[in-house]
Amino acid sequence: NxxxxxxxxxxxxxxxxxMTLLCAQDMNHEYMYWxxxxxxxxxxxxxxxxxxxxxxxxxxxxxxxxxxxxxxNFLLGLESAAPSQTSVYFCASITFQGTLSYEQYFGPGTRLxxx
Amino acid sequence: GQNIDQPTEMTATExxxxxxxxxxxxxxxxxxxxxxxxAGEAPTFLSYNVLDGLEEKGxxxxxxxxxxxxxxxxxxxxxxxxxxxxxxAVRDSLKTIFGAGTRLFVKA
Numbered sequence: 648n649x650x651x652x653x654x655x656x657x658x659x660x661x662x663x664x665x666m667t668l669l670c671a672q673d674m675n676h677e678y679m680y681w682x683x684x685x686x687x688x689x690x691x692x693x694x695x696x697x698x699x700x701x702x703x704x705x706x707x708x709x710x711x712x713x714x715x716x717x718x719x720n721f722l723l724g725l726e727s728a729a730p731s732q733t734s735v736y737f738c739a740s741i742t743f744q745g746t747l748s749y750e751q752y753f754g755p756g757t758r759l760x761x762x
Numbered sequence: 763g764q765n766i767d768q769p770t771e772m773t774a775t776e777x778x779x780x781x782x783x784x785x786x787x788x789x790x791x792x793x794x795x796x797x798x799x800x801a802g803e804a805p806t807f808l809s810y811n812v813l814d815g816l817e818e819k820g821x822x823x824x825x826x827x828x829x830x831x832x833x834x835x836x837x838x839x840x841x842x843x844x845x846x847x848x849x850x851a852v853r854d855s856l857k858t859i860f861g862a863g864t865r866l867f868v869k870a
Binding site for chain 1: 766793795803804805806810849856857858859860861863
């Protein structure tokens with residue numbers, strides 16, 4: 648997990664509250680991603696960014712917003728939290744070196760519980 | 763649409779060899795990843811296949827057949843610490859889509 652940090656590591660929210668998860672990387676990677684992982688399931692892509700100032704929707708974007716104002720930071724926002732958003736959230740950053748080689752790092756995860 | 767299938771669980775014996783299969787149907791394909799994930803931890807990168815064939819890295823090998831939409835991860839000389847989930851993921855243009863993962867239990 649070198650180089651990718653997530654804040655906070657744990658959080659409990661009440662339904663309707665809002666919060667922002669921060670992902671930061673110091674490797675100058677262009678691509679950053681937010682995933683959620685629920686028990687017994689793989690990672691599902693929420694939103695992603697291919698560069699500073701750009702964002703795009705993934706598989707499960709509803710209820711979330713993102714911003715990439717600085718290259719090293721990717722923020723994930725929940726405007727009005729719902730119990731269905733209880734999950735573990737992982738951030739990842741990637742740089743592709745040509746088509747056959749790449750580096751990808753995941754952050755340690757944020758465990759969010761919405762009651 | 764996107765569909766990535768893996769077995770849910772597998773059990774193998776310490777010292778043995780195990781093969782974890784992954785089939786995919788995606789709208790695009792730029793490469794296939796395998797990750798290892800221990801409970802409560804983030805995924806860690808194992809391999810990335812772009813071209814058909816087998817790539818070996820120590821005890822782990824990964825195979826890809828693009829025409830068949832098929833990959834497998836081969837783990838040799840299994841150790842107890844290999845008990846984990848193994849995630850197959852396909853890079854589709856700008857994003858990576860993950861399968862549900864295979865939980866591997868290694869028994870003594």
